[in-house]
Amino acid sequence: xxxxxxxxxxxxxxxxxxxxxxIPILIAGKSEAKKIVGVEIQEEVHEMATRSVKLNNxxxxxxxxxxxxxTIDKKLEVHGYHVVTSNPPYMHEGGIKNPNDKKxxxxxxxxxxxxxxxxxxxxxxxxxxxxxxxxxxxxxxDISTLGRKYNLEPKQIQFVHPRSGKAPNLVLVEFVxxxxxxxxxxxxxxxxxxxxxxxxxxxxxxxxxxxGE
Numbered sequence: 106x107x108x109x110x111x112x113x114x115x116x117x118x119x120x121x122x123x124x125x126x127x128i129p130i131l132i133a134g135k136s137e138a139k140k141i142v143g144v145e146i147q148e149e150v151h152e153m154a155t156r157s158v159k160l161n162n163x164x165x166x167x168x169x170x171x172x173x174x175x176t177i178d179k180k181l182e183v184h185g186y187h188v189v190t191s192n193p194p195y196m197h198e199g200g201i202k203n204p205n206d207k208k209x210x211x212x213x214x215x216x217x218x219x220x221x222x223x224x225x226x227x228x229x230x231x232x233x234x235x236x237x238x239x240x241x242x243x244x245x246x247d248i249s250t251l252g253r254k255y256n257l258e259p260k261q262i263q264f265v266h267p268r269s270g271k272a273p274n275l276v277l278v279e280f281v282x283x284x285x286x287x288x289x290x291x292x293x294x295x296x297x298x299x300x301x302x303x304x305x306x307x308x309x310x311x312x313x314x315x316x317g318e
Contacts, residue, residue, distance in 0.1 A: 118190070148171055183228055186231060223254075257280035
C-alpha cells in the first residue's frame with residue numbers, strides 16, 4: 106500500500122483504520138509528506154501505534170488519533186487531505202462470536218462497513234485528491250460502486266497474486282475525488298516466484314520498508 110500510494114512533497118495524508126500505524130510510518134519514510142494522521146478506533150491498538158511512531162522518531166510528522174471513522178469529519182478537516190489511505194476489514198460481520206476481539210475487529214466489518222470507509226474517505230479527500238485502498242477482489246464491484254456514489258472515481262487497479270498461475274487474493278485501488286471516468290489496469294504484482302522466494306519487486310518493497318520494531 107505504501108508503495109502504491111503516490112504522496113507528493115508537502116502533502117497532508119490520513120490513514121483510516123491504521124492499526125499499529127505501519128502505513129503512516131512507511132509513508133513518512135518514503136515521502137516528504139508534511140502531516141500524516143492515522144485513525145484507529147481500538148484504544149489498545151491506538152496506543153501500540155503511538156509507541157511505534159515514537160520508536161521511529163516521527164512525532165513531528167505522524168499523529169495517531171483514537172477515533173471512529175464514522176464521525177471522523179468531526180475530528181479532522183473536511184476535504185483537507187491530499188491523500189487518504191485505508192486497509193479496511195475485508196469480511197462481513199456475519200457469524201462473529203466475539204465482536205470485541207482485536208483481530209475480529211481488524212478483519213471483519215464490526216466497527217465499520219466498506220461504505221463507512223469510503224464515505225469517510227470522500228469527506229476527507231480534497232477535490233482531485235486521491236484515495237488508496239487495499240481489499241479483496243471479491244468486493245471489487247462493491248468498491249467501485251460505492252466509490253462513485255461518494256464521488257471517488259476508480260482510476261487505477263492492481264491485482265496482487267500469491268504467485269503466477271494463482272488467482273489474485275488482494276486488489277489495490279486508486280480513486281480520484283471528482284475525477285473523470287478512465288480506468289487503468291496495472292500489471293499484476295506477484296508475491297512469490299517459482300522458487301518459492303519473494304519476487305524481486307516484493308524484495309524491493311520490503312527493502313524500502315525497514316522500520317523500527
